[in-house]
Amino acid sequence: MRSFWAPGRVNLIGEYTDLSGGLVLPAALDLGVRIDAVPAAHIILRSDRYDESASLAADGTGFENGSGWGRYVAAVAVELALLGRPAVGIEGSITSTLPVGAGLSSSAALEVATAVALCGVADFPLPPLVLAQAAQRSEYRAVGVPCGVMDQAASVLGRAGCAILLDTGSLEHELVEMPTELGLVVINSGISRSLESSAYATRRQELEQALSARGELDAMLTRRLRHVETENRRVRNVVDALHARRFDELGELFREGHESLRCDLEVSLPELDRLVELAYAHGAVAARMTGGGFGGSIAVLAHANETGTLADRVVADYEGDATAYVCHAADGARELTVAP
Numbered sequence: 001m002r003s004f005w006a007p008g009r010v011n012l013i014g015e016y017t018d019l020s021g022g023l024v025l026p027a028a029l030d031l032g033v034r035i036d037a038v039p040a041a042h043i044i045l046r047s048d049r050y051d052e053s054a055s056l057a058a059d060g061t062g063f064e065n066g067s068g069w070g071r072y073v074a075a076v077a078v079e080l081a082l083l084g085r086p087a088v089g090i091e092g093s094i095t096s097t098l099p100v101g102a103g104l105s106s107s108a109a110l111e112v113a114t115a116v117a118l119c120g121v122a123d124f125p126l127p128p129l130v131l132a133q134a135a136q137r138s139e140y141r142a143v144g145v146p147c148g149v150m151d152q153a154a155s156v157l158g159r160a161g162c163a164i165l166l167d168t169g170s171l172e173h174e175l176v177e178m179p180t181e182l183g184l185v186v187i188n189s190g191i192s193r194s195l196e197s198s199a200y201a202t203r204r205q206e207l208e209q210a211l212s213a214r215g216e217l218d219a220m221l222t223r224r225l226r227h228v229e230t231e232n233r234r235v236r237n238v239v240d241a242l243h244a245r246r247f248d249e250l251g252e253l254f255r256e257g258h259e260s261l262r263c264d265l266e267v268s269l270p271e272l273d274r275l276v277e278l279a280y281a282h283g284a285v286a287a288r289m290t291g292g293g294f295g296g297s298i299a300v301l302a303h304a305n306e307t308g309t310l311a312d313r314v315v316a317d318y319e320g321d322a323t324a325y326v327c328h329a330a331d332g333a334r335e336l337t338v339a340p
Contacts, residue, residue, distance in 0.1 A: 001092070004120060006113035006333035007032035008104040009154035010186055010299050011290050012163055013257055014235040016265060018148030019204050020211055020228055021169025023235040025176065026150055027184070027329040028158020029104065033113040034336070037092025039121045043077060044091040045070075049100070058089035069094075072107055075138035076114040080124070083134060088122040099323065101192030103291025107143075108151035111135035112333045120335050128156040128332070129171050146204055158332035165239055178329055179245050182285060183307035184300070187314055189271045190321035191295035200292050203267060227264035231257060250286040250301060258288035267293030271320055282313045 007028040014024030037045070043060070046053045047069060054070030060077025081087065094113070098106040112135050119126055126134070132152035139147050149168055157164050162175040178184075203224070210217060210225040217225060234253050241249040258276055262268040272289040275298045279287035283306055290299040302310045311324035 001036055001038055002117075002120060003336040004035045004037075004113055004117040004334070005032055005336050006109045006111075006116060006155050007158055007330050008098040008106055008109045009151055009158070010104060010184065010297075010327065011150065011154075012299060012301075013238045013253065013288075014150075014231060015257070015261055015290070015293075016203060016207065016267075017228055017231050017235070018150040018166075018168040019146075019207055021167075022228060022232045024148075024150045024166050024168060025163050025235050025238060026154035026166070027163040027178070028154050028332050029098075029186075030328045030330040031097045031104065031325065032155075032330075033094060033096045033098065033106070033109040035090070035092060035094050035113050035117045037090035037117055037121070040089040040091035042089040042091070043073060043118075044089070045073060046093045048093065048095045058087040069110060071142040072110050072138065073114050075142035076111050076135060077118060078141060079134040079138045080115060080118055083126070083130075085119065085124045086122045088118070090117055090121050099188055099325075101295065102186075102188040103289075103293075103296025104186065105151040105155065105291075107139060108135065108147075108155055111138050112152055112155040116333045116335065129153060131333075132156045144201075146201055154332075156332045158330055160331050161329055163242075163329060165235070176239050176242055179242060179247075181245070181304055182247070182301045183304040184327045184329065185279075185302055185307050185311050186290070186297050186299060186325045186327055187275055187279070187311065187318075188297045188323045188325070189269070189275055189295060189318075190323065191269065191271055199267070199294060203265060223264040223266075227260045230260055230264075247285045251280070251284070254286035254288040254301075255280075261289055261293060265293075269293070269295060272296070272298055275314065275318060275322065278314045278317050279310065282310045282317075284310060 009026045011026040059081040060074040135152040166173040210221040286301040
């Protein structure tokens with residue numbers, strides 16, 4: 001039995017900028033997807049989260065007839081086959097510690113874990129970002145979501161104790177060490193969303209229209225463009241503030257980023273706004289919504305010795321069904337060494 005792992009991610013700053021080749025600052029999480037499997041003639045996987053299983057050809061063909069999470073597995077196999085991966089299947093199980101619909105890239109983690117496993121059993125190594133791009137394409141193939149590369153790239157590039165400054169246009173990247181004085185909390189609003197059923201694709205179209213427009217923009221497109229332009233600056237400024245340990249500045253930048261997502265991009269919800277308010281009220285250094293919006297989670301940076309208390313207090317004061325995760329920036333996707 002071989003074991004493969006891919007983490008989810010939390011995006012600290014740089015939301016929707018990856019749709020226009022901009023800057024992002026995600027961190028891989030110590031929450032993710034694990035696949036335990038052996039080589040086989042076909043791909044046969046069972047999930048701890050769903051009753052259904054996925055059973056398909058080793059090259060993923062026929063995935064169009066699939067449903068549920070199996071679509072992602074099949075789409076990854078198809079994309080890897082197009083890159084020349086030998087048609088070696090796997091049989092085993094999938095387990096996950098990531099909440100679904102929380103904005104922590106559970107689908108990207110599944111895609112990357114599947115890609116790492118399929119490449120591993122076929123002895124078909126790929127450069128990390130080539131694998132990430134194949135996983136990115138599989139999301140569109142599986143469910144039609146025109147996502148950027150950030151989620152999959154964060155899953156393969158993650159490093160313990162670090163965020164990743166990624167230029168999604170050039171794919172140049174560097175690790176940004178997280179100050180040890182700060183801890184990371186993710187608080188799920190309890191409002192689940194899927195990108196394929198939200199207005200995510202609409203926002204992408206609006207951003208593309210704003211970026212390609214010539215002449216004067218209408219009020220809505222002006223707001224969309226302003227978000228992208230100011231968010232790219234905020235990413236650089238957050239990196240500088242992390243390096244210099246200017247924590248007050250971090251709080252201001254996260255607040256600005258959340259307000260831009262709320263007012264200019266219009267992807268936040270009152271529940272996310274409320275969680276951000278509560279986080280600051282209970283001593284957060286910085287807080288804002290994270291991910292594609294329309295539900296999901298907020299990301300909170302707090303003093304390292306206060307993360308658990310802050311998480312408990314925010315959840316207790318929130319009027320909905322929130323769940324908090326005290327997390328750590330973690331290593332990226334890989335085959336795990338399992339003791340015999």
